[in-house]
Amino acid sequence: MNRSDEMATIAKAQVLIEALPYFQRYAGRTFVVKYGGHAMGDPAAARDFAEDIVLLKAVGINPVVVHGGGPQIGAMLKKLGVESTFVDGLRVTDAQTAQVAEMVLSGAINKELVGWINQAGGKGLGISGKDGRLVTASKVQRTVKTPGSNIEQAVDLGFVGEPSAVDTTIIDTAVAAGMIPIVAPIGAGEDGQTYNINADTMAGAIAAALGAARLFLLTDVPGVLDKQGALLSDLRPSDIERLRADGTIGGGMIPKLETCVHAVEAGCEAAVVIDGRVPHAMLLELFTAHGAGTLIRAE
Numbered sequence: 001m002n003r004s005d006e007m008a009t010i011a012k013a014q015v016l017i018e019a020l021p022y023f024q025r026y027a028g029r030t031f032v033v034k035y036g037g038h039a040m041g042d043p044a045a046a047r048d049f050a051e052d053i054v055l056l057k058a059v060g061i062n063p064v065v066v067h068g069g070g071p072q073i074g075a076m077l078k079k080l081g082v083e084s085t086f087v088d089g090l091r092v093t094d095a096q097t098a099q100v101a102e103m104v105l106s107g108a109i110n111k112e113l114v115g116w117i118n119q120a121g122g123k124g125l126g127i128s129g130k131d132g133r134l135v136t137a138s139k140v141q142r143t144v145k146t147p148g149s150n151i152e153q154a155v156d157l158g159f160v161g162e163p164s165a166v167d168t169t170i171i172d173t174a175v176a177a178g179m180i181p182i183v184a185p186i187g188a189g190e191d192g193q194t195y196n197i198n199a200d201t202m203a204g205a206i207a208a209a210l211g212a213a214r215l216f217l218l219t220d221v222p223g224v225l226d227k228q229g230a231l232l233s234d235l236r237p238s239d240i241e242r243l244r245a246d247g248t249i250g251g252g253m254i255p256k257l258e259t260c261v262h263a264v265e266a267g268c269e270a271a272v273v274i275d276g277r278v279p280h281a282m283l284l285e286l287f288t289a290h291g292a293g294t295l296i297r298a299e
Contacts, residue, residue, distance in 0.1 A: 019287035026286070027060035029213035030175070032268075033282065034203035035113070036068030036218065048279050049218075050116035053180060055283070057122055062175045065117075066183045066206060068199035069109045073101050087142055087155050093196050098159040101196040102128075105184040113182045125179040129163070129187035129197065132170030135205065137161030137187030137195040161187055161195025163202060166209035204259035208266035214286075215263045217256055218276030223294035224249060224257070235296050237261045260296040271296045 035049060056063045070091070077084055077100055085092045093101065110126040117124030129135030140160045174181045185202040187195050200217055207215035224232045227248055235243075240257050243249045249257065253273075260271035274281050274293030284292040 022287045023059050026213055028062070030062045030064060030210045031056060031214045031216065032064045032066060032203050032207035032210065032212045033216045034066050034068070034199055034218060035276070036070075036199055040068070040072075040109075045277070045279070046113075046116050047120070049276070050113075050120040050122070052280055052282050053117060054120040054122035057178075057180055064171055064175075064181045064183065064206065064210070064212075065113065066185060066199055066203035067105075067109055067113055068185065069101075069105045072109055073097075073104050076100050076104050087157060090140065090142070090157055090160050090198065091196070092156075093158040093160050095159065098194055098196055102184075102186050102194055105196075106130075106186055110182055110184045117180055117182065123177075123179045124182050125174045126182045126184070127170060127174075128184040129202065130194070132173075133167050133188075134170050134183070135163045135187035135197065135202065136165040136167075137189050137197060138164040139189070139195065159193065159195050161189065161197050163187065163197065163205035166205050168206070168209050171206070171210065198255075200256055200259045204263040204268075204271075207263045207268040207271070211267045211269075212263075213269045215260065215268050215271040216282055216285075217260065217271065217273050218282070219256065219273060220275070220277060221253075221273075222275045222278075223273045223292075224253065232294055235294060236299050237265070237296075238299060240296070257296070264296055264298045269297075 033053065040046065053063045053065060074084060077097060080100065082096060082100070091097065106128045114124035114126040127134065129137065138161060140157050140162050142155045142157055171181050183202070183206065185197040185199040187197050189195060203217070204215060222231050224235060226232055240261060244254060256273060260273065263271050272285055272293045272295050274285055278292065281292045
């Protein structure tokens with residue numbers, strides 16, 4: 001071995017030594033990871049993600065993946081000639097759209113992710129919120145203000161739901177058997193009606209129910225940024241309220257942060273908003289001192 005090879009090997013060993021305290025800290029704990037955005041449509045990124053998830057399992061951490069699929073649902077609806085409308089970022093879901101959403105989420109996307117996990121050496125188990133009554137859903141209620149006034153009107157989003165109860169038995173059973181649950185954001189109501197659920201919301205509810213050590217929301221941005229564009233690495237709910245009030249955060253980041261706050265206030269140790277486009281960003285956040293995203297913890 002020449003000198004340069006020896007130095008490279010030593011550097012790799014030092015990386016593992018740096019990660020050791022984190023391996024020990026999180027051994028036996030659960031991580032819930034919401035997977036979606038840019039990374040989902042890129043085979044190389046999907047392969048990296050699957051390898052990261054399998055690595056977590058190999059070092060004694062129990063990962064649970066909840067995936068999205070809005071763009072894929074939209075593409076399928078377009079192919080079928082079905083028009084889509086949105087209210088506050090949520091797709092209005094009629095009976096036909098609900099069927100397409102379940103087909104795309106629980107079928108194509110879910111099994112593709114299972115395939116990536118299995119190819120990386122893990123044992124992926126594809127389920128939805130329906131399986132084992134994992135997630136019982138209730139119909140989402142939304143109101144919108146009439147333009148030019150403060151009058152609020154109820155809006156019927158159709159078969160769009162949100163978790164009203166979570167039973168983690170099927171996840172606990174799968175994890176104990178050495179499997180990695182891959183969850184599609186579909187749930188059923190008490191009456192058996194199928195509902196499409198926002199993947200961030202689904203992941204937050206599952207993380208809270210599991211008392212997860214971490215909830216990861218993989219996004220297409222580095223995390224929460226201040227007005228100068230610098231990353232805010234550590235936030236509390238009160239910080240988020242202040243940043244929202246002064247306009248620092250807005251748009252699609254608001255519901256993501258609301259999910260994080262709900263999760264940490266309901267039993268999840270911490271949530272992280274992180275850039276899923278960065279290779280191995282989740283590992284950098286977990287196993288290095290400097291981290292790679294925005295960490296949200298309870299007050």
